[in-house]
Amino acid sequence: MAILLTETTETVLPDTRAEGDRLWLSAAELEAAIGWSSRPEGFCRANICVPVPPGREREFMRGGQIDVAALWRHLGQPLAHSADGGAWVLGTAAAERESALRSLQAPDFSLPDRTGCRHSLSEHRGKKVLLVSWASW
Amino acid sequence: MLADLYNVVNVPTIFWIDERGRIVRPNDVAFGTDTFKHITGLESARHLTALRAWVRGETPALSAEDVKRHQPLPTAADQQARAEFGLGQWLWAQGRTAAAERHFVRGGELAPHDFTIRRGTMPMRNIDPMGPQFREMLQAWVGGGQPYYRPLPDTAAKQTS
Numbered sequence: 001m002a003i004l005l006t007e008t009t010e011t012v013l014p015d016t017r018a019e020g021d022r023l024w025l026s027a028a029e030l031e032a033a034i035g036w037s038s039r040p041e042g043f044c045r046a047n048i049c050v051p052v053p054p055g056r057e058r059e060f061m062r063g064g065q066i067d068v069a070a071l072w073r074h075l076g077q078p079l080a081h082s083a084d085g086g087a088w089v090l091g092t093a094a095a096e097r098e099s100a101l102r103s104l105q106a107p108d109f110s111l112p113d114r115t116g117c118r119h120s121l122s123e124h125r126g127k128k129v130l131l132v133s134w135a136s137w
Numbered sequence: 138m139l140a141d142l143y144n145v146v147n148v149p150t151i152f153w154i155d156e157r158g159r160i161v162r163p164n165d166v167a168f169g170t171d172t173f174k175h176i177t178g179l180e181s182a183r184h185l186t187a188l189r190a191w192v193r194g195e196t197p198a199l200s201a202e203d204v205k206r207h208q209p210l211p212t213a214a215d216q217q218a219r220a221e222f223g224l225g226q227w228l229w230a231q232g233r234t235a236a237a238e239r240h241f242v243r244g245g246e247l248a249p250h251d252f253t254i255r256r257g258t259m260p261m262r263n264i265d266p267m268g269p270q271f272r273e274m275l276q277a278w279v280g281g282g283q284p285y286y287r288p289l290p291d292t293a294a295k296q297t298s
């Protein structure tokens with residue numbers, strides 16, 4: 001079994017076993033977990049497709065399975081996994097964060113208050129906002 | 138999550154966001170009170186005065202060019218560090234504290250300037266974040282010529298005047 005964590009999702013993959021730095025998923029698991037699918041033109045998500053480098057298909061695909069770790073690295077995204085291969089984090093690339101921050105549009109987020117009620121930054125559109133990040137330690 | 142989205146590497150970090158949801162003051166250091174002034178050297182009054190003036194419409198915030206000029210942007214190492222931190226946090230929540238420790242330490246090695254990782258993980262590692270290990274880390278960092286707090290230049294200049 002493996003757990004695949006992204007910024008917003010936690011997917012349990014009961015039949016998946018890591019092989020070192022590789023994590024082979026079925027096409028259906030890949031799409032369900034991270035929204036990317038394997039198509040003739042390459043790996044695609046929404047209207048974005050990334051070709052598989054010619055001659056390197058075996059690094060990414062094997063008998064109908066896809067190495068999500070190889071795909072994630074190919075996309076230039078950070079990845080970390082536990083020593084036993086049971087937990088994997090697919091992070092977000094610096095370029096993606098940089099692009100969002102460079103737009104100057106404040107990234108939206110939602111966090112719970114002390115009673116568990118969630119609040120989003122976007123709820124405050126139309127008002128000036130002081131965003132303070134703090135720690136109680 | 139907020140640290141990842143906004144490239145926050147220490148606290149407090151504050152942002153001004155206007156009515157259209159645009160960042161008009163990025164990643165600044167400001168305190169709401171002077172409780173820690175004797176430690177940080179940063180006083181609260183200048184920022185609070187500037188904040189009130191901006192909210193009342195008496196003074197503008199930074200221009201878009203200045204926001205972009207002052208905005209710290211994450212590197213690939215920063216984002217790898219955040220992935221390691223995220224994994225460590227998940228492992229810690231599962232009770233796998235030894236496994237978590239390795240990823241917290243790795244995150245700190247990748248982004249030594251990121252105190253949301255180096256100091257923020259201390260409670261999960263049974264280290265007092267106000268204690269001797271923190272002070273040792275702080276002294277090593279500051280002793281190497283690196284500031285622990287990085288207020289924007291105008292805030293810093295005003296706060297030291």
